[in-house]
Amino acid sequence: MAYISENKIQYTLSHLAHHWYEDDKIRSLFRFKDISKSNLEDHENSILFPLSDATEPEPVFIEVRKTRIPILFPIHSGEEAFRIDGAGNLIYSHDFIKSAFYFLSGQQELKTEERDFIGRYPYKKSIQSKLNCTHLPVVNYYFDLILQGLDFWCNHHGFKPVRRKQLFENFGFLLSHDVDRISFYHPREVLFKIKQLMGLSPLYYSKALTFKLFVKGILHNLNPFSTKDPWWNFDYLIELEKKMGIRSSFYFLRYEHRNMDSRYTFRKPKIKKLMRDLIDQGFEVGLHGTIASSENKESMLQQFAELSQASSTAPVGIRQHFLRFNHPQTFRIQHETGLKYDTSLGFAEYDGYRNGYCYPFKPYDLERNEVIDIWEIPLVMMEVSVLNYRGVDFEELRRAAIHLISEATKFGGIFSLLWHNCRLDESQYPGVVDFYESLLHEITDLKPDSITGATLIGRITGDPKAATT
């Protein structure tokens, strides 16, 4: 049968526990019932979670907080999420536990071997794409419904409502930068433009602009006095964020694969100095795992050691380059390397929630049927997803960001934004600097807690070592 196992129920409830101060008495009344075998109403004053035996999601939509939310494993038809019966039992109408587990565990990603040209789970295969709910933290809505049910039951029995908690007063803002490229005028970047102009590599912008940038690159390399590079813009990023009270995370990518990873090493003196400057000013230095590291532990261990040495601190967190990620292998490698969190799980092709959740969560290893001891901080928006994959403009990005922030604010959750340092060059993207600054102002006007991944994990785990990075 396809009922959810006890391990998976406990795993899901451990995430529900981020949203309320668990009351032992109420918790002891939870019952998980197979409705085909037992009569739910054999109980008195209990809290009954009916279990679905469906093997695949059979979504229905119900309205929660004025938003239409898909329930993957419904039990009853109708809009009602729960009810109290004549014996004082609270009975949920749907299997919210199995529905939440489906999203959190990423189990849908194991169902297909299909991967895109970089080896990633394709967004178009996801249930979020099919149900058009990528922009909603559906699991937060499920947990909210469960807690609404508990309040209803408490009220019915004359008890006080349950005590809720949330991670942030408004929302947490996690800004990050993947340092893929640091030298716009690197001779290889200039030569690459010839390939683009010859039609051998894809164009990032128009042919005319590519040609203009190629000529600019040649002139730059011929002039021994030119030093300014639009991709070495870290002083600008640091000063802007300090002025705005933001502290972000920078994930560094080392040279490994000659075309797919970066063109710098961690040993480079100016990279080492940059890392030290960032750490000294309260920013986070994390690892941007190379393409190979998502499935190669040796590669991961080596780059972890090199980054630890170059920055004089062991990194706490990682984001995989290109968001290339495989369940559960990549999590296992990261955990065994000693990393405390990953923040790769967003869809490359679409902004929103790959696991339907705007809180950090623990991954579940479906092969070994156990929790993996590492945190996942969901990546909610990467500028590339909106501007390149979706192909929309800055204004649409602003609108999407403000929507995702409003969702995070409903639950005191997080809005994480990845903005590449190489996408702040006016010669390639006219108007980008003004836009980026105005977006950050708009976000900070909404009064978030601006926090790095390492600080957030330190706060959740009470481990000050994680927080000092």
Ligand SMILES: [Zn+2]
């Ligand atoms: Zn990258």
